[in-house]
Amino acid sequence: MSLEIKDLHANIGDREILKGLNLTIPKGEVHAIMGKNGSGKSTLAKVMAGHPSYEVTSGDVLLDGESLFGLEPDQRARAGLFLAFQYPMEIPGVTIANFIRAALQARLPEGEELEAVEYYKSLYAHMDALKMPRTFTSRSVNDGFSGGEKKRCEVLQLAMLKPAYAVLDETDSGLDIDALKIVAEGVNTLRSPDTGFLVITHYQRLLNYIVPDVVHVMVDGRIVRSGGKDLALKLEAEGYDWIEKELLATA
Amino acid sequence: MSATLDDNTIETTTPAWLAELQTAALKDYETTPAPTRRDEAWRYSDLSALKLDTFVEAKPVESEGRLINSSRGLDQTAAKLVFGNNALLHADTASLPAGVVVAPLDVAARDHAEIFRRYFMAQPVELGSHKYAALHKARVTGGTFIHVPANVEVTLPIEVFHWVEGENASVFPHTLIICGENSKVTVLDYFQSSDNQRAFACGVNDLHLERGAKLNYVAVQNWSPTSLAFHINSTIVARDATSSALSLNFGGGFVRGESLSRLDGEGSRSEMLSINPLDGARIVDQRTLQDHASPGASSDLLYLNSLDGTSRSIFAGLIKVEEGAHRTDAYQKVRNLMLSNDAEANSMPGLEILADDVRCTHGATSGEINEDELFYMQARGIRKEDGRRLIVNGFFQSLLERVESAPLREYLGIKVTERLGLPV
Numbered sequence: 001m002s003l004e005i006k007d008l009h010a011n012i013g014d015r016e017i018l019k020g021l022n023l024t025i026p027k028g029e030v031h032a033i034m035g036k037n038g039s040g041k042s043t044l045a046k047v048m049a050g051h052p053s054y055e056v057t058s059g060d061v062l063l064d065g066e067s068l069f070g071l072e073p074d075q076r077a078r079a080g081l082f083l084a085f086q087y088p089m090e091i092p093g094v095t096i097a098n099f100i101r102a103a104l105q106a107r108l109p110e111g112e113e114l115e116a117v118e119y120y121k122s123l124y125a126h127m128d129a130l131k132m133p134r135t136f137t138s139r140s141v142n143d144g145f146s147g148g149e150k151k152r153c154e155v156l157q158l159a160m161l162k163p164a165y166a167v168l169d170e171t172d173s174g175l176d177i178d179a180l181k182i183v184a185e186g187v188n189t190l191r192s193p194d195t196g197f198l199v200i201t202h203y204q205r206l207l208n209y210i211v212p213d214v215v216h217v218m219v220d221g222r223i224v225r226s227g228g229k230d231l232a233l234k235l236e237a238e239g240y241d242w243i244e245k246e247l248l249a250t251a
Numbered sequence: 252m253s254a255t256l257d258d259n260t261i262e263t264t265t266p267a268w269l270a271e272l273q274t275a276a277l278k279d280y281e282t283t284p285a286p287t288r289r290d291e292a293w294r295y296s297d298l299s300a301l302k303l304d305t306f307v308e309a310k311p312v313e314s315e316g317r318l319i320n321s322s323r324g325l326d327q328t329a330a331k332l333v334f335g336n337n338a339l340l341h342a343d344t345a346s347l348p349a350g351v352v353v354a355p356l357d358v359a360a361r362d363h364a365e366i367f368r369r370y371f372m373a374q375p376v377e378l379g380s381h382k383y384a385a386l387h388k389a390r391v392t393g394g395t396f397i398h399v400p401a402n403v404e405v406t407l408p409i410e411v412f413h414w415v416e417g418e419n420a421s422v423f424p425h426t427l428i429i430c431g432e433n434s435k436v437t438v439l440d441y442f443q444s445s446d447n448q449r450a451f452a453c454g455v456n457d458l459h460l461e462r463g464a465k466l467n468y469v470a471v472q473n474w475s476p477t478s479l480a481f482h483i484n485s486t487i488v489a490r491d492a493t494s495s496a497l498s499l500n501f502g503g504g505f506v507r508g509e510s511l512s513r514l515d516g517e518g519s520r521s522e523m524l525s526i527n528p529l530d531g532a533r534i535v536d537q538r539t540l541q542d543h544a545s546p547g548a549s550s551d552l553l554y555l556n557s558l559d560g561t562s563r564s565i566f567a568g569l570i571k572v573e574e575g576a577h578r579t580d581a582y583q584k585v586r587n588l589m590l591s592n593d594a595e596a597n598s599m600p601g602l603e604i605l606a607d608d609v610r611c612t613h614g615a616t617s618g619e620i621n622e623d624e625l626f627y628m629q630a631r632g633i634r635k636e637d638g639r640r641l642i643v644n645g646f647f648q649s650l651l652e653r654v655e656s657a658p659l660r661e662y663l664g665i666k667v668t669e670r671l672g673l674p675v
């Protein structure tokens with residue numbers, strides 16, 4: 001059981017962003033991706049989730065062996081894929097409570113109603129754990145939220161929806177150190193043999209809290225190095241130049 | 252055989268002065284020419300919708316008990332009236348504070364003749380429907396008279412239901428509200444079809460706020476989707492008084508709404524809000540006037556339309572700042588959310604300023620659903636169609652944030668959510 005990305009090529013307009021990307025995240029593992037700005041990390045996340053702006057030219061993404069391509073974004077989500085957005089959208093007038101309820105309702109068989117009391121109980125429990133005031137439930141999704149509040153709200157949705165695979169795109173960016181710990185704690189409690197994580201980050205710091213099984217380095221639309229936690233430490237200390245030099249040397 | 256609308260008979264029980272008024276109004280109706288293409292006030296409208304000859308006088312309703320039972324609104328009210336085909340079916344005024352009058356028009360015309368005569372359709376109808384207001388005046392029998400004396404606050408809302416029943420039936424709902432100095436009241440009018448028949452509704456409401464009064468007025472309009480409806484509103488706001496009017500146009504095939512707010516005293520405020528979820532081939536045609544007759548007053552208009560199918564919205568609004576109305580603060584905004592390529596929105600905001608030192612903003616915007624918002628919803632597993640409806644609902648719910656009373660806001664939020672076919 002794994003989330004498997006095979007030789008993925010994707011364009012935006014005429015420009016190729018993903019250039020043959022291979023990556024396998026077995027269930028139960030946490031993988032991290034690091035890479036320079038513009039290397040294509042968010043593109044990878046959005047292509048997997050099915051964003052209509054990107055064109056997949058070749059390759060495949062398999063969720064437990066089933067291809068995601070050909071499925072609508074909502075079908076992919078219901079199949080078990082979750083994306084925590086780098087830039088979560090603001091949706092005026094739609095409360096967090098109603099939004100998450102609609103997402104859970106969409107997972108129930110036709111004609112079955114979500115049990116409201118149970119729903120709120122679980123929502124409040126997760127909000128308490130993330131130290132989100134309960135008043136947030138009646139606020140519009142991300143509308144006027146601070147950067148950190150938006151990220152917390154992404155983790156709340158993750159916790160409520162319990163996907164098989166979660167892609168977290170810079171969920172740590174913009175968080176103060178306390179918030180980072182809370183969010184990492186939120187993710188860690190969801191770590192289980194039934195869940196796979198792909199954590200996109202710029203900061204080695206996060207990986208002290210969410211300790212990854214594998215760290216990957218992305219350069220120009222490809223995974224070019226994979227290794228342990230020490231790879232992240234080396235990137236933090238030395239930047240990306242050495243990798244690019246090595247790549248040039250072997251090219 | 253039912254009488255036609257032009258039948259020249261007037262109820263005999265009405266007082267002589269009112270009968271006279273109604274006879275004159277009928278003449279006015281008959282002699283006023285129907286709107287034509289050349290009338291600025293009917294620009295972009297669908298004049299073919301205005302044919303009245305198939306409509307007949309409404310017969311007494313057959314399903315009185317069902318209508319009374321279906322007249323369900325808020326849990327707690329200070330008074331509740333139910334009209335069916337212009338006749339009073341039910342009245343409960345037991346919880347009203349002393350001195351407050353909530354009465355059907357005929358009773359008010361008899362028992363409160365002096366004040367009734369002073370306010371009843373005393374305002375000129377300036378926004379194009381003079382002819383139909385005259386017809387209303389000539390034909391009106393059912394409707395509500397509400398008088399809140401000075402310094403009285405009615406804490407619970409007053410609710411009035413207006414039903415129409417039967418094929419081509421005509422109703423003339425009327426609401427006359429007089430808020431005495433520093434009084435406070437909330438009134439909800441419901442306009443509903445008892446069946447799915449085509450009907451004709453020609454309603455007028457007159458809202459008068461005396462010094463320092465505060466009125467919240469809500470109209471929930473849910474006529475059958477083939478009905479023709481006029482709703483002609485005028486609001487006169489005196490010094491330091493605040494009017495807040497909200498219309499939810501859920502139904503009707505062709506709905507013409509005219510709303511005039513006259514700011515008639517320093518420090519007066521008027522808020523004009525409207526929510527219009529349009530689908531099918533429905534047309535909502537709204538004309539508004541924010542008439543600033545005094546200095547230091549403010550008005551704030553926000554109309555929201557969502558347009559699906561082949562529906563159309565027409566909006567023409569004017570902010571008029573009269574001579575001497577300095578320090579006016581006026582705002583006017585229309586937002587159209589286009590859900591279909593075959594729907595059409597015409598918005599004509601307007602300004603006429605004859606005073607200095609004023610702040611006026613007006614504008615109209617049209618946009619489609621933001622694809623990234625929709626993608627965000629889908630990425631959570633929400634189906635595209637449900638996501639669209641959630642976004643449309645959010646569009647309207649944002650306006651409801653202006654409703655001051657939390658229970659009322661929540662209640663109206665549920666009404667809108669239900670109208671859009673979403674679970675509540």
Ligand SMILES: Nc1ncnc2c1ncn2[C@@H]1O[C@H](COP(=O)(O)OP(=O)(O)OP(=O)(O)O)[C@@H](O)[C@H]1O
Pocket residue numbers: 012017035036037038039040041042043044053086
């Ligand atoms: N909608 C778009 N239109 C044009 N170019 C785009 C679009 N989306 C992404 N790109 C380009 O694709 C490249 C990869 O962007 P992407 O967002 O995937 O990078 P990233 O690795 O997530 O960067 P960061 O670390 O800054 O978040 C960038 O050069 C970006 O400008």
Ligand SMILES: [Mg+2]
Pocket residue numbers: 041042043086169170
């Ligand atoms: Mg990115």
